[in-house]
Structures are given as structure tokens and as C-alpha cells.
Amino acid sequence: MTSTPAPAAPTGPQHPGLRVTVGTVTRELPTVRVGSVGRVPLVEFLGDSEFTNAVAEALLSRIPPSTEVLLTVVTNAVPLAHELSDRSGIPYVVARKKRRTYMQNPLIQDVPSMTMGVAETLWLDGPHAARLRGRGVLVVQDVIASGGTAQALARLVERAGGRLVGYLAAFKQGESTLPVTYLQELPKSL
Amino acid sequence: MRTHKVEVGDVTRELPVVEVSPGVSVALFNMLGDTEVTEAAGRALAARLPNDIDVLVTPEVKALSLAHVLSRETGKPYIVIRKTEKPYMVDPVAREVVSITTGKPQLLVLDGFDVPKVRGKRVAIVDDVVSSGGTLHSLRQIIEEVGGEVAAVVAVFTEGQERPDVIALGHLPLFS
Numbered sequence: 001m002t003s004t005p006a007p008a009a010p011t012g013p014q015h016p017g018l019r020v021t022v023g024t025v026t027r028e029l030p031t032v033r034v035g036s037v038g039r040v041p042l043v044e045f046l047g048d049s050e051f052t053n054a055v056a057e058a059l060l061s062r063i064p065p066s067t068e069v070l071l072t073v074v075t076n077a078v079p080l081a082h083e084l085s086d087r088s089g090i091p092y093v094v095a096r097k098k099r100r101t102y103m104q105n106p107l108i109q110d111v112p113s114m115t116m117g118v119a120e121t122l123w124l125d126g127p128h129a130a131r132l133r134g135r136g137v138l139v140v141q142d143v144i145a146s147g148g149t150a151q152a153l154a155r156l157v158e159r160a161g162g163r164l165v166g167y168l169a170a171f172k173q174g175e176s177t178l179p180v181t182y183l184q185e186l187p188k189s190l
Numbered sequence: 191m192r193t194h195k196v197e198v199g200d201v202t203r204e205l206p207v208v209e210v211s212p213g214v215s216v217a218l219f220n221m222l223g224d225t226e227v228t229e230a231a232g233r234a235l236a237a238r239l240p241n242d243i244d245v246l247v248t249p250e251v252k253a254l255s256l257a258h259v260l261s262r263e264t265g266k267p268y269i270v271i272r273k274t275e276k277p278y279m280v281d282p283v284a285r286e287v288v289s290i291t292t293g294k295p296q297l298l299v300l301d302g303f304d305v306p307k308v309r310g311k312r313v314a315i316v317d318d319v320v321s322s323g324g325t326l327h328s329l330r331q332i333i334e335e336v337g338g339e340v341a342a343v344v345a346v347f348t349e350g351q352e353r354p355d356v357i358a359l360g361h362l363p364l365f366s
Contacts, residue, residue, distance in 0.1 A: 032278035042278060046254070046270040047304075049261040074251050075272075078222070082255035085225040094222045096251070102208055102218055128223065 017041060018190060022170075022183060025054035031190055038189035043143050043171055045079050055170045055183065056083035062181050063088055064165045068135040071095065071153055071162075073122060077142040080170065084140060092140070093131055095122045095156060107159050111152040120149070124156050132162035143186070144169040147176030193217075196360055198346060199230030207365050215365035219347060221318055222252050231346045231359060232259025235316075238357050239264055240342050244311040247271060247333060249298060249325060253318040256346065260316060268316070269307055271329060272299045279303065283336055287328040298328050300336065309337035314344055320356050321349040 017028040018041040027048070031039035045052045063084070070092035072081040078094060085092040097120060099106065105126035111119070137157045144150050150167050157164045167178050173186040193204040194217035203224075205217040221228050232255075239260065246268035248257035254270065261268040273296060275282050281302030286295050300308070313333050320326055320343065330340050342357060349362040 030278070034277075046250075047268050049258050049268070052258060053262065075254070075270075078251065078254045079258035082225060082228060082258060086229055091225060092223050094251075101210065102220075131223075 018186065020184065020186075022051070022058050023054040025051050027051055029186075034189070040189050041173075041186055043076070043186070045076050045142060049079065052079045052083055056080055056087055058183050059084060059168060059170065060087050062168060062183075063090070063138060064136075066136040066165050067138040069093060069132055069137045069162070070140045071132065071137050071157060072140045073097070073149060073153060077140060080142060081140050090138075091131070093124070093128045095124045095153060097122060099123050100125070107156055109152045109156050109159070111148045120152075122149075122152050122156060124160065129156070129160040132157055132160040135162050136165040137162040138165050139167045141167070141169045143171045143173050144176055144178065144180045144182065145172075145174040145188075147174075147178040147180070150176070150178055150180070192365075194362070194365075196347070196362070198227050198359055199234045201226050201230045203227060205362075213366055216321075216349065217362045217365070219319055219362065220252060221256060221346070222254075225255075227346075228255045228259055232256050233263055234359055235344050235346070235357065236260050236263035239266075239314060239344060242312055243314040243342055245269060245307055245338075246314050246316050247308065247329065247338075248316040249273070249329060253316055256318060257316045260344070266314075267307065269300070269304045271332065272301070273297055275299050276301070281305075283332055285328040285332050287324050296325075298325070298332060300332050305336045308333055311338050312341040313338045314342040315340060317343075317345045319347045319349050319362065320345040320353060320358070323353070 029041040031041050034040045073095045081092045103125045107124040107129050109122045139153045167180045169182045171186045172182040192207040207215050209215045249271045257268040279301040283300045285298050344357040347360050347362045348358045350364050
């Protein structure tokens with residue numbers, strides 16, 4: 001009996017990621033080690049227009065009919081918000097995580113909970129806040145985990161004089177009690 | 191409020207003119223949240239992007255959606271240079287730049303994970319506005335350090351001095 005050489009070990013990430021399929025697009029999500037939690041899968045829209053488009057297409061029908069403006073936050077969800085806006089014809093507004101010099105009378109909102117132990121503050125430029133006034137606003141995020149950022153965005157809607165119509169996220173990851181509409185749930189750790 | 195009218199494809203916008211330092215005002219162009227302008231600019235720039243470009247590189251945040259549309263329209267991948275180092279980055283490559291809009295030193299960081307997507311490749315830098323060229327200079331340094339070649343710079347507008355080396359849809363003057 002002849003022995004054939006064993007096939008080369010598969011190359012790839014040392015830690016297998018998590019496979020996610022949206023529409024016709026499948027991605028192996030990279031994972032990052034977070035403290036003692038283990039490896040947390042990361043959703044990356046930056047640099048991946050194909051995945052962004054697939055998620056936007058899948059989320060489109062889940063936008064509540066009373067939505068007049070989408071509100072999101074930098075950075076990862078920006079291309080997703082753009083695609084959702086382009087496909088739905090609904091404009092979007094982006095909250096920042098730092099003050100920009102050009103901001104006029106920004107609304108400043110602390111995020112009630114912590115992400116990876118770092119306190120965050122959201123900044124919404126005054127002219128952008130004005131676009132929410134009297135409008136039905138949908139909070140849009142890539143991932144809603146604890147819901148802290150989502151709540152801060154909801155608070156910005158309220159402070160800007162808008163009307164919150166819901167929370168839309170590509171993925172839910174964690175025990176947020178917010179009424180989030182999402183495509184898929186991701187495990188908090190692998 | 192003083193404004194400056196610009197055209198991007200078939201879209202027109204009145205940009206607010208704001209003072210950024212004593213005696214110097216700029217027309218403020220912020221594409222974030224402007225889907226129409228982003229689509230118009232992305233499609234127009236896609237038509238002018240040289241065919242031999244392999245990959246697009248953009249600094250976060252304002253030009254992100256533009257790079258996304260350019261990527262979608264041309265089928266070329268895009269990479270985002272971040273402004274902070276992230277805990278999940280592998281061997282990040284960083285450069286500092288002093289921004290004229292903030293006056294503060296700003297870090298630009300390429301995730302080492304993205305380096306193979308740039309090395310040996312013909313790169314187009316994508317930005318919303320190319321002004322003093324400070325950001326551009328640092329981006330170029332990072333790309334060249336990891337073995338990429340900057341073969342084109344594309345932007346919606348150039349600002350201040352004319353820049354024939356930049357593929358742009360228009361020019362913004364400085365106001366005094």
C-alpha cells in the first residue's frame with residue numbers, strides 16, 4: 001500500500017470565525033479576543049461593498065413605513081446607512097463620536113453603557129439635528145449589543161424633537177431589551 | 191449665512207462658508223448623510239477612474255460612503271484607513287498628520303491585515319476634498335511604506351490651490 005503525503009494543513013485564521021450568510025453573500029466573520037469573554041465575532045462593512053449591499057437589500061423591507069429619516073453613528077454602519085438610504089429614498093443623518101470644529105450648536109449625548117470599558121460621547125451637529133425635528137426617525141446600526149449606543153441615539157432623536165419609530169440593526173449580539181428589528185443574532189463569544 | 195454654490199453631476203448644493211481660522215473661510219462640504227451627492231459623485235468618479243487601478247484606499251470618515259459607491263460601481267475593493275488604532279488590528283502601520291480643519295495632529299492607521307491588499311498594487315486614494323494635501327501626503331507615505339504604488343488620487347473637490355494631479359469633479363476656493 002502506498003502512502004500519499006498528508007494534505008497540507010489548511011491555511012487561514014488561527015481561530016475559526018463565524019460563518020454568516022445574508023442573501024447570496026457569505027462571510028467568515030473575524031473574531032477578536034476580549035478580556036475573559038473569549039473571542040467575539042466582528043461584523044465589518046468597511047471595505048466590503050458586496051456584503052454591505054446584501055445586508056441593505058435584506059433590511060430594506062424591514063424599514064417601518066412611518067420612517068422619514070435614518071439616524072446612525074460612525075463608523076462601521078455608515079456605508080450600510082448610505083445603501084439603505086439610496087435604496088429607500090429616505091435620507092440619513094450621522095452622529096459622530098468626537099467634536100468636529102465645524103459643528104454648530106451640536107447635541108452632545110453620553111452613551112449610558114460602556115463598550116469594551118470605554119466611555120463614549122455622541123455628537124450631533126446642529127444643522128443635522130434640525131433634520132430630525134418633527135420627523136419619524138429610525139435608529140440604524142450595524143450591530144446592537146448592550147443597546148447603550150442605540151439608547152443614546154434614541155435620546156438624540158428625542159432631544160432633536162424627532163419621533164423614534166424603531167431600532168433597525170443588521171445583527172443583534174447580546175441581551176439588549178430594546179425592541180430591535182434585525183436580520184440575524186450573533187453569539188456574544190465563540 | 192454666506193454660501194457657495196457647487197454642482198456634483200446633476201446635483202446642486204449651497205455650501206455654508208465658515209471661518210476656520212482668523213481671516214480664512216472655507217466652503218464646508220460634508221457628504222456624510224447626503225445620499226444624492228454621494229451617489230452622483232461616486233458614479234462620476236467611477237467613470238473617470240483609470241482602468242488599471244487595483245484597489246481604493248480612503249481615510250475615514252467623510253469619504254467612506256463615496257469609496258463604497260466607487261467600489262460598488264467599479265468592482266474594485268476598498269480599504270479604510272482609520273483614525274485610531276483598534277484593539278483587533280494586527281501590526282498596524284501609522285502616520286501622524288496635522289489637519290487644517292482641526293489644527294490637531296491626527297493619526298492615520300492601516301490595519302496590518304490589509305497590508306497584503308495594498309502591497310504591489312496600484313492604489314487610488316479616495317477623499318472628499320483635497321486641500322493642503324497633508325492627509326494625502328501621509329496616506330501616500332503609508333501606502334508606499336507597505337509596498338503599494340499611488341497611481342491616482344480622486345476627490346470630489348480640490349480646494350485652495352489647483353491640483354492637476356488630482357482627478358476631481360470641481361474646485362473650492364478659499365474665502366478671505
